[in-house]
Amino acid sequence: MQILNFTVDSALLRELGEKLVETVHLALIELVKNSYDxxxxxxxxxFxxxxxxxSEIHxxxxxxxxxxKTLQDYWMRIATNNKENVSVSPIFGRPLTGAKGIGRFSCRRLGGYxxxxxxxxxxxxSVGFQNEIQYTEVDFPWLEFEPGTDVTKIECRGQTKILQNSSTGTILIIREIADEWNLRGYNWLKRQLSVLSANTGxxxxxxxxxxxxxxxxxAPDFEGGxxxxxxxxxxxxxxxxxxxxxxxxxxVCDLNALGLGxxxxxxxxxxxxLNDVSLKVAIFVDKRDQMRDTSLLSLDSLEKILPEWGGxxxxxxxxxxxxxxxxxxxxxxxxxxxxxASPKNQLLAFAQKLQGVDASRSLLNMMSMRSYMGNVVIGEKAIGFEMKxxxxxxxxSDAVDELKIFARFAIDWSTILRDYYLRQQSQLQTQKALFEFEDVLHRKIEPIKAVEAAVNYLEREVQLITKTLPEGERIETEKSFLKATEVIKRHNESNKAELLHLRLVASTSTLLLIFSHEVKSLLGLLEDSKNSLNNIRKDVNENSKESLLKIADGFENLKERLKELLGLTSLVGVDYRKARAGNIALKDRVIKVAKVFDLITKKYNIEIRYNDIPNNLVVKNILEAELYSILLNTVSNSIKSxxxxxxxxxxxxQASRESGLNKILIMDTGLGIDESNYEEVFIPFISDPTGNLYNKLEQQINPEDSIMVGSGSGLxxxxVKEIILAHEGSIKFINPFEQWKAVLEIKLA
Incomplete structure (x- = not known):
């Protein structure tokens, strides 16, 4: 009987190398996966x-x-199944990534030696520094594995020895490398490697x-370092x-971001x-146009990386x-x-200064927690941190609480800037679309008339298209289109009206600052006039002295009232960067607001009560300007009513402390509000849903006094609602009780 044995032709290595590992870039990836495993x-x-x-690759x-033994039994044995028996690495328990047995063919694919x-x-x-390790060095002359030769007959020479006090590891030196490297393939290599390097522990x-x-x-040829x-x-x-x-x-926060610098x-x-604490976080968005380096980052990479390593x-x-x-x-x-949606305090003020940003909604674009990838580092000098x-x-501990405040301040700030970036990008896209539309019409269009021009253009185009339809279908289509264009037109007009109001509000702030400056000079003039009157009193008769004293007292009262008003109007000019939120006594501010309206309340016999506000009740962590804005707007509404x-x-x-919040009730005996309008009155530019208030107000108030209570912009x-929501409070009208016609309930910390 004859005994036959299989032999393996060296052509198999080339065949496997080229079929299993199609490119040099994929081959190198497989070697890095082996290192990971x-x-x-x-x-x-x-390189x-x-x-x-x-050229060489190490x-x-x-x-x-x-x-x-491992090298001889597994690495040197083709088609071994040693990786099939395990699914994770032995030391760190990493899920194995390398393809089974493909590593040596990757070496063969990369070069001839x-x-x-x-x-x-x-x-x-074991991994890392060891008292004793086994060192092995082997040469693989891949070019000698030519077709027609037997794989088992070609010698791979090497040596092995025992080393003391050394570290584990592997070095692959590949020579006679294939001439396939290019920038595109190199960038693909980096994108694949980023998935592995995302393992931050x-x-x-x-x-x-x-x-x-x-x-x-x-890689000097590609990166230079x-x-x-x-x-x-x-x-x-x-x-x-x-x-x-x-x-x-x-x-101290720094952000380097796309479109913002x-x-x-x-x-x-x-x-x-806190001390010796720092943060570094990368912010990832799953959109290609919001990546700074697409040669390294891809949507495919993010899908693999963020669910596991984000955070x-x-x-x-x-x-x-x-x-x-x-x-x-x-x-x-x-x-x-x-x-x-709304940040607080300094960050709210910061958002309010950014053009186009709705400060009260500027956190809605915050990414998921996995989209923030990085570390908060607590250094050696930090105190107040104790492991469980x-x-x-x-x-x-206080330090742990502040660590969260520290990180969230930075992330919230970056979110506001991202909202600003998105709005800027939207404006750029709008401008681009306008330029392209001008090319279609072959004429320039004023931005304010862009929507109107677009609707008119669509109407003409639809009329041309519908001419080919049967009459019944044509009429129905034109009706539907007219309804749609009517919605667009009305919405556009509403937006323009809102923009006009906001411009007026912005200009009012400037006028108030000018007014404040001028009134300060008038105060000095009033003081000089009072002193002059007192000097004149010495040289006149007793009757005239009495009259001059009354005039001087009137000047003094006027001066004090103007000072009070200046104290309020100056808040409009506060630099938000210097503004400080604090705990503010409510009753004192209500009293000041009542004084602001003294002229109108005395003239129309209006009584403003505030005795049911505890003297020690404070509104916490709020800007003084914000609290005055709440009180002035709500009290002026009650006065009109x-x-x-x-x-x-x-x-x-009235005010009281309930369940950790200040509950403030503003009640009046005015016209009242129908329950069906409780929500509608908070919508901007809807100042009088029924039209009842201002009609009756005109009948009751002198025209020259209307300026003191406002004409009703609907803002x-x-x-007030936006300010309160920004402080995680609430505001609503509730059903009135006792003699009151309207009751507004505000809850704030």
Whole structure:
């Protein structure tokens, strides 16, 4: 009987190399995946030249390497199934990424020669510095594996030895490299590597904590230096946000973002329990046009990276603290779910200054918590942080509370700027569309008439198109189109009216500042006139003295009233960057508001009561201008209502503390509001839904007095509501009781 054995032709290696690994870029990816699976924390890819000027690729990792037996039994055996028996790496428990047995063919695909240098322990399950390791070096002359030769007959020469006090790892030196490298393929390589390098560290049950995986590339022909793929990846999204605590305990934030460039802000608040704390976060948006570097970042990469590695982690003295970053510790997703739209205090003021931004809705574009990828780093000098006994998070403390404030301030600020960016982009798109439409019409169009011109154009086009339809269908189509264009026209007119009102409001602020400046000079004149009258009194008779005294007292009263008014109007000119929110006594401000309206309330016998406001009740964490805006608008509305009512004219402001909130009731004996209009009166520009108030007010008030209570722009209650919502409060009309005709309920912290 004859015994036959299979032999393997060397052509198989070429066949496998080209069929399994189609390009050199994919081949290199497979080698990096092997490093990842070997529990390396860093791999370096070096494109270089040897002393003979020939190109080489070096792949160097600090993984667990291989001992001689592992190399001989698995790496040197074609089609081994050793990876089929396990699904995770032995040390960090990483899900294995490399294709089974494809690594050596990747080497064959990359070049004609390979030197493999690897160091591993006896059990091949340890990584890093070791007292004793087995060092192995093997040369693979791939070019000798020619078709017609037997794979098993070609020698791969090597050596092995024991090293003391050395580290594990693997070095692949590939020579005679294939001439397929180009910039496009290199960029594809980087995008694939970014998925692996996104591993910033995690902890898997039953395994050593994974510190993360770093990929560095030295490619002079493409980059000209060492590239850290993770660092490049962090800079490739929409924006990169960084923050730290300065010597004055303030938050200093910097944002480098697409379409905005570099922006900075320093917080008004001081976090007295924080020091040696910093933040660096990349902000990713799943839209290609909101990426700064598409050569490295792709939508496909983001879909793989963010669900697993997105989130703001915390590192305490160089160690990651769990579960921060795996959970929503900053309440980002929670607030998104609650549709919290308005920032507070300084950030609200900041948003109000940005052109086109609706400050009260400027947080609605906040990304999910996974879209913020990075770290809050707590350094060696930080105090107030103590790990829990189970090592999961920190023990509650002032420093921990302020850490959350620190990170959320930075993220909220960046969100406001992103809202600004989106609105700017929208304006640019609108301008572009207008230019393109002008090309269609072959004439210039004023921006304010763009909608009207577009609707007219569509009407003409529809008329041409519908001429081909049967009469019944044509008439129905034209009716539907006319309804649609009517909606567009009316909405456009409403927007123009709103814009006009907002411009008037903005100009009013400027006029108030001019008024304030002029009144200050009048105060000095009043003081001089009073002094002059007192001097004249010395030289006149007793009757005249009495008259002059009354005139001087009138000047003094007028001067005091003007001072009170200046105190209020000056709040309009407050620099928001210097404004400070605080705890403000409510009763004192209600009294001042009542004095503002003294002339009108005395003339029309209006009584404003405020005795039911406790002297010690304060509204917390609010700007004084905001509180005055709430009180002035609501009280002036009540004044108009009681004058129009024509009967008993009483306004009562009550306040109490309930369930941690200030409950403020503003009640009046005026005309009242129909329950069906309770919500409508808060809509901007709807000042009098029924038309009843201002008709009756005109009948009851002298024309020269109407200016003191306002003509009703319909903005007042809308502004008040936005301020209150920004402070997480509430405002609504409730069913009146006792003698009151209207009761407005406000709740604030």
């Amino acid at each position: 070997a529990d390396a924390t860093e791999v370096q890819i070096v 270089t030249q040897n002393v003979e000027g020939k 792949v160097i990792d600090n993984g667990k390497g291989m001992n001689f 390979l030197k493999l240098i690897t160091s591993g322990t006896e059990n091949n399950r 995690t902890k898997r049950e039953g395994y050593v904590e994974d510190p993360g995986f770093t990929v560095k590339i030295l 060492v590239r850290d793929i993770r660092e490049d990846f962090m800079e490739s999204g929409w924006g990169t946000l960084s923050a730290y605590i300065n010597d004055d305990k303030q938050i 570099k922006k900075s802000i320093i917080s008004n608040i001081k976090l007295t329990h 703001v982690q915390v590192r305490f003295r160089n160690f990651r603290v769990y579960p921060y970053g795996d959970d929503d510790w900053l309440d980002i997703d929670k607030d998104r779910g609650l549709r919290k 006994l189970n090592r999961e998070g920190f023990v509650a 009681v004058i129009a009512g024509g009967n008993q004219r009483v306004i009562n402001v 007042g209650l809308g502004i």
